[in-house]
Amino acid sequence: MDDRELVRQAQTGDSEAYDRLVDLHQPRVYATLAKITHDRDLALDLTQEAFIRAWEELDGFERRSAFSTWLYRIAVRLAYDALRRERLRGGSGSTDGLSDPAPTPDERAAAEDDAEVLRRRIRQLPEMQRAVVTLRTWNGLSYREIAEILGTTEGSARVSFHHALTRLRAWYESEANAR
Amino acid sequence: MNEPHRHLTDEEILRWVDEGDEPRDVRVSEHLERCEACRARTSGIDALVSALAAEPSPIPDAEMAAQRERILAAVMSRPRAPVRRLSRRSIWLPAIAAAAIAALLLWAPRGTRSPGTATIADTPAADSATLPVIVDATRAAEEVAEAAAEPAVVEELVGSSPTDIMLPDVAAPALDEWSDSEELEREFAELPSEDREAILTELASVDFINDSQE
Numbered sequence: 001m002d003d004r005e006l007v008r009q010a011q012t013g014d015s016e017a018y019d020r021l022v023d024l025h026q027p028r029v030y031a032t033l034a035k036i037t038h039d040r041d042l043a044l045d046l047t048q049e050a051f052i053r054a055w056e057e058l059d060g061f062e063r064r065s066a067f068s069t070w071l072y073r074i075a076v077r078l079a080y081d082a083l084r085r086e087r088l089r090g091g092s093g094s095t096d097g098l099s100d101p102a103p104t105p106d107e108r109a110a111a112e113d114d115a116e117v118l119r120r121r122i123r124q125l126p127e128m129q130r131a132v133v134t135l136r137t138w139n140g141l142s143y144r145e146i147a148e149i150l151g152t153t154e155g156s157a158r159v160s161f162h163h164a165l166t167r168l169r170a171w172y173e174s175e176a177n178a179r
Numbered sequence: 180m181n182e183p184h185r186h187l188t189d190e191e192i193l194r195w196v197d198e199g200d201e202p203r204d205v206r207v208s209e210h211l212e213r214c215e216a217c218r219a220r221t222s223g224i225d226a227l228v229s230a231l232a233a234e235p236s237p238i239p240d241a242e243m244a245a246q247r248e249r250i251l252a253a254v255m256s257r258p259r260a261p262v263r264r265l266s267r268r269s270i271w272l273p274a275i276a277a278a279a280i281a282a283l284l285l286w287a288p289r290g291t292r293s294p295g296t297a298t299i300a301d302t303p304a305a306d307s308a309t310l311p312v313i314v315d316a317t318r319a320a321e322e323v324a325e326a327a328a329e330p331a332v333v334e335e336l337v338g339s340s341p342t343d344i345m346l347p348d349v350a351a352p353a354l355d356e357w358s359d360s361e362e363l364e365r366e367f368a369e370l371p372s373e374d375r376e377a378i379l380t381e382l383a384s385v386d387f388i389n390d391s392q393e
Contacts, residue, residue, distance in 0.1 A: 019251050026247060027237075034235040044238065044246060051250045056257060118230055136197075137231040162193045169227055 003067040011058055018058075022051050025068060028139075029075050035134040036079045038123050046082060050075035065148060072139075073149045076131050083127045121171045128152075129164035136161050187217045196224045 001017075003024070009017035029050060034043035053074050054061075061070050122130060128150065135146045136157075143154040143161075150157060187195075187210060195207045211218050368375075 015251065015254050018254055019247070022247055022250050026243060026250075030238060030243070031235050040236065040238070044242075048246055048250055048253075052253045052257065055254045115230065115233070118227075122231075133231055137228055138233075138235075140232075158197075161197065162190065165193055165197075165224060165227060166189060168231075169224060172227065173223075 004063065007058070007061065007063060007067050010055075011061075018055055021067065025071055026051070028068075029071060032072065032134055032139060033075055033079055035138050036076065036127075036130050037083065038119050042082060046075065046078045050078055053078070069145055069148055072135070073151070076135075076149055079131070080127050083130070117172065117175050118168070121168055124171075125164055125167065129160050129167075132157050132160040133164045133168075186214065187211075187220070189220075192217065192221050192224055196221060196228060 001020070003021065006017045006021050006024075010021060026047060030043055030047040033046045033050075034040060037043050037046070050071065054071050057074070061067070122133065125133070131150060132146055135141045135149060136143075141149075143157045146152075146157040147154045152160075187207060191204070191207055195203055195211075198204070211221060
């Protein structure tokens with residue numbers, strides 16, 4: 001049974017059909033949120049919240065887009081809100097600043113692990129760029145799908161992706177030179 | 180691109196890497212074949228994209244299953260939000276409001292206007308005394324349209340909750356979808372007479388222009 005039929009059944013109140021939808025999409029939704037937030041526990045919480053929110057709003061889903069697109073839209077919005085709250089609290093959330101912070105001695109030590117460098121730098125990207133980078137590189141979505149999920153235009157999504165890559169590459173190279 | 184000494188720009192490289200499976204820019208591909216420096220830069224970006232695409236740490240299946248149980252428990256205990264579908268009457272309200280305001284502005288007898296204002300036809304050029312009235316009225320129509328989409332306002336206007344009026348599965352039309360006044364008139368004429376009367380009664384009780392003024 002495909003998503004469309006499962007959604008139709010779930011909209012009639014069939015919780016088993018919805019459970020099947022959760023089963024099908026939960027790993028990917030979690031992974032997407034983990035990539036965007038880089039926080040395992042937060043991603044788990046948001047995954048649960050996304051599925052509960054989607055259930056609550058399921059009657060409003062008119063099946064004009066794929067269920068996964070609609071679900072990602074809910075999940076990514078939740079991630080945005082969580083990251084924004086984190087940033088306002090002064091946590092490790094992203095920054096819109098364009099400066100390239102100089103690596104500290106601790107950062108240099110951690111730089112031995114390229115993946116860790118990348119994770120740390122991604123956390124410094126603005127929420128929009130983090131989401132676009134994840135949806136484009138990991139989920140492999142088209143700019144049209146990304147725009148639909150993020151509520152923006154294809155052009156804006158493309159520009160965000162290119163800006164993110166440019167910044168990450170600059171940071172990456174500066175880390176490499178500092179080693 | 181084919182100039183011997185011009186290297187690719189960052190944007191050209193980014194676009195080329197990003198194009199992936201799509202047909203790539205042949206000129207960029209040709210340049211990369213013969214320019215080692217640009218090839219190195221391109222492979223740097225390629226490596227970055229590959230690293231970004233790496234799988235995140237998976238969570239154990241048991242933890243995933245436990246979460247699924249929690250989701251299902253929550254789903255069973257929570258009611259779903261009702262669909263916010265509007266009745267034919269409330270769907271029509273903003274469109275008719277806009278049409279009524281336009282009619283008032285354009286065709287009302289001159290004697291009903293306050294001194295100093297003029298119709299558009301009277302005014303050969305933009306008249307500063309008239310323009311604010313039109314702008315305010317347009318804004319008022321937009322506000323009425325927005326307000327009518329809110330359940331509380333719909334309830335106030337039509338006397339019943341939108342959750343109680345699950346009528347046809349149609350989206351409320353945006354104002355610009357009703358720009359054809361003939362179509363508007365025809366559609367309005369097709370409404371049940373009690374709905375037409377209710378809309379006109381409701382319109383008569385709303386002072387759009389004064390509501391829009393701060």
